[in-house]
Amino acid sequence: MTQEELLPLVLKKDDRAFTLLYDMYSKNLYGVIYNLVRDREEAEDVLQEVFVKIWKNIETYNESKGRFFTWILNIARNTTIDKLRSKGFNNSRKNLSADNFVHLLDDSNKLTNRIDTIGIREFVKKLKPKCIQIIDLLFFKGYTQQEASEELEIPLGTVKTQNRNCMNDLRNFLQV
Template sequence: MTQDQLIVLINNKDEKAFTHIYNMYSKSLFSVISNLIRDTEEAEDVLQESFVKIWKNIHTYDTGKGRFYTWILNIARNSAIDKLRSKGYGNSKKNLDAENFVSLIEEPNKLNYKIDAIGLREFVNKLKPKCVQLINLLFFQGYTQQEASDELEIPLGTVKTQNRSCINDLRKFLKV
């Protein structure tokens, strides 16, 4: 059965065809989602939500506008981004149980050791102080650009520009 035939069957709400599409694409979509959402259970929920959206919105898919895989990939990616931006998700991540930090308290240099083990800290420390601070916030502490803007009390546009510049500087160091 071809992909086009499967899409027609899904349009007709054929559950067997939907199961076939799920089996074909769930692993790759889950990979994309879990790259954005690090929590496995949350990523699985987003995958399920994505397939529900695919099921409900299959009638909007237009073969003339692109490949089916690209269409469902965008649905999954947008669902993950929506989840990350949702207030509930953000608040649940702010209120983590103290148990999540026990290993950091017991081994305070563990994170620094991992970063040093791959040699990244050496390169980051070669950057300008503002770059070190920005990269620490955005990449090591997981701040969004808006959160970094608020923390550093500088405009969002400046954070974006500095981030781009700092990453380019880091790329130059890594090429050496």
């Protein structure tokens, strides 16, 4: 089933549409979420929350404002960032032992491969170095524009402008 065939079913809240939606997009969204939270259970919880949000808010999707995948990717990214900033999540992280971090070193290559499964990483690599840096911070590492501004030591307005220009460059690569 294609995305064009799926969307009308999702809008009608067809029971089988949720399963199809999940099957089509869960792996890609999980990779993005996991890259930010770096914890399998948390990523699964956030993924579930993301699909509930997609299902409940599907009528807010506007095709004229962008692609469906971009819309759900933003929901996943924003939900994950909200989770990362939550007090409960931060408190749970403070009490972890070093054993919980050993697997991150072993999985670092696998993690890169998971991000790459959606194919975005290859397109980002084709951008200018400044764009690669900004997109890495904002989208792959979950920085806010303010945090990216501080990290790169450039004005916030410059980060916003460069981000917009870089996203346009990325869109052009994706349309080819």
